[in-house]
Amino acid sequence: MTPKRVLVTGAAGQLGSVIVRAFADVEVIAHTRRTLDICDAAAVARTVADAAPDVVINCAAYNDVDGAEEAPLPALATNAFAVRTLARAVTDVGAILVHYGTDFVFDGTANEPYDETAPPSPRSTYAASKLLGEWFALEVPRAFVLRVESLFGAPRDWNGRRGTLDGLVAAIEQGREVRVFTDRVVSPTYTADIAAATRHLLAADATPGVYHCVNAGHGSWADVAREAAAILGIVPRLVPTTVDQAALRASRPPFCALSPPRLAGGRISMPS
Numbered sequence: 001m002t003p004k005r006v007l008v009t010g011a012a013g014q015l016g017s018v019i020v021r022a023f024a025d026v027e028v029i030a031h032t033r034r035t036l037d038i039c040d041a042a043a044v045a046r047t048v049a050d051a052a053p054d055v056v057i058n059c060a061a062y063n064d065v066d067g068a069e070e071a072p073l074p075a076l077a078t079n080a081f082a083v084r085t086l087a088r089a090v091t092d093v094g095a096i097l098v099h100y101g102t103d104f105v106f107d108g109t110a111n112e113p114y115d116e117t118a119p120p121s122p123r124s125t126y127a128a129s130k131l132l133g134e135w136f137a138l139e140v141p142r143a144f145v146l147r148v149e150s151l152f153g154a155p156r157d158w159n160g161r162r163g164t165l166d167g168l169v170a171a172i173e174q175g176r177e178v179r180v181f182t183d184r185v186v187s188p189t190y191t192a193d194i195a196a197a198t199r200h201l202l203a204a205d206a207t208p209g210v211y212h213c214v215n216a217g218h219g220s221w222a223d224v225a226r227e228a229a230a231i232l233g234i235v236p237r238l239v240p241t242t243v244d245q246a247a248l249r250a251s252r253p254p255f256c257a258l259s260p261p262r263l264a265g266g267r268i269s270m271p272s
Contacts, residue, residue: 001205003054003096005029007047009038009086010060014154014163015100015191019057022195029053033060038082048089055202056090057098058083058137061130063161065104066249068126075125080132087140096144098198099137101210102130103149103186108253113187113218115259116210124250134210144201146194146213147258153191164188168225169232177237181221184243187214187257188224193270200268211262216272218257 006023010016011030020030029051036047038060048056061079062068068075083099090097104127105120122128134145152165162170165188171178197213200206219227222240229236243252260270 001054002026002203005051005053005055007031007051007053007056007095009036009056009058012160013059013061014151014160015148015194016059018153018191018195019059019198022192022199038086039077041085044082044085045089045092048086048093048095052093053095055096055098056086057198058086059100061100062126065124065126065252068129069124069249072125072129075129076132079126079129080136083133084136084139087136087143090140090143096142096202096208097137097140098144098146098202099133100194100213101134101145101147102127103147103214103256103258104253105131105134105147106253106256108255110255113257113259114212115261116212123253126250127253138209142208144198144206144208145210146198146201147210148189148194148213149256149258150186150188151191151194152188164221165224165228168221169228172225172229172232172234172236175234175237177239178225179239179241179246180225181243181246182240183220183254184252185218185220185255185257186224187216187218189214190271197263197268197270201266204266206266209262212258212260213263213270214258214260215270216260 005027007029012032062075107121122131137143151163154166
């Protein structure tokens, strides 16, 4: 189905801003953190009821992985309980919910990309909060949970928080030293491709549920940085490192590449 009215939360974020543009040919009600606090249950219920959208696309999230270890409540409030509130409001108006998950729901002990049948096993507060959000989202009769990872595609004038790949590219272009993990394997995902896949799923009346929505292929962050530098035609100043050497507060899944067979089954081919 082609929606007539779409409500987007987190519309000023890296993904949300792209989603808004992707649905520019229909009526979009775009809410940023300033116009709608998704942790305010009364405001969410009122906003969704007043808008009466066909589809609600939730791009709001708490993404401070390390910060969540020291202060878990903000992560749980935004990534889990706010999604439950949103799910109830969406159900009340009979709309479709699109919610974005994360590769962090897996423990990273695999040696091949995770598909949608792999059992989650979160290893951090952030990861647990995102998995709870998935479960709450799936309570909506027609809900799509799209697991994404390592987003990139921020415009050069972007003032918000950049993804890892955007930061790597900026550092390489500026000739700075870049620390890159050799022991974390990822499937970086272009935000425009996520938006296109989202539209396709809705237009195709696809079966609701969990989908892995990442670009095809995977590599370590060191591999990704070398490839980016080669495309840019720059000799990078890479400093190989490991997660243990970085002494991060929150656990990171070492192998978190995702495989998108459900998208492929819906004739959605994600570029490499």
